[in-house]
Amino acid sequence: MIYRHVYLACRAAAARAYIAIMAIRTHAGVDSYLxxxxxxxxxxCRELREIIHDADPEIEETIKRTVQPYFVLQGNVCALLAxxxxINLFLYDPTVPDPAGIINQGHGNATGxxxxxxxxDPIDRPALTELLRAIVANNRAGGWRRLQKG
Incomplete structure (x- = not known):
């Protein structure tokens, strides 16, 4: 019985910590949009938002184009549009590989x-996380445009 109380207390503490972290990483404009x-x-959109933040805790939210949620880290990572x-999840790096084939629009597009x-539709969480981490890595290395120039 005591173990159950400890377990429940730990779960409650973890839930409070998660809520606190999400409050720091989120943007009121994105909340309003959703x-x-x-x-x-x-x-x-909430599932995508969670995946985006899980891919890199430093990704920040903002609103661009008046109402559109963007996720940025040293440049645009992605954006949502209902x-x-x-739902469209725009990925701002046309160079990252997509071995799982989850990208279904914009092939050949110059910017994303x-x-x-x-x-x-199911969301392939591992494949999407891999794509987002690759975009962030490229952003941290100067951005895909700079990387393409060599």
């Missing part, structure tokens, strides 16, 4: 590509 979405889109029937996620 709050205005239909439930299914909000759920997808449309009528799907996108993943369109429809209601009930």
């Amino acid at each position: 709050d205005g979405l239909p439930e299914w889109q909000r759920d997808i 449309t009528k029937d799907h 590509r996108a993943i369109q996620i429809y209601r009930d």
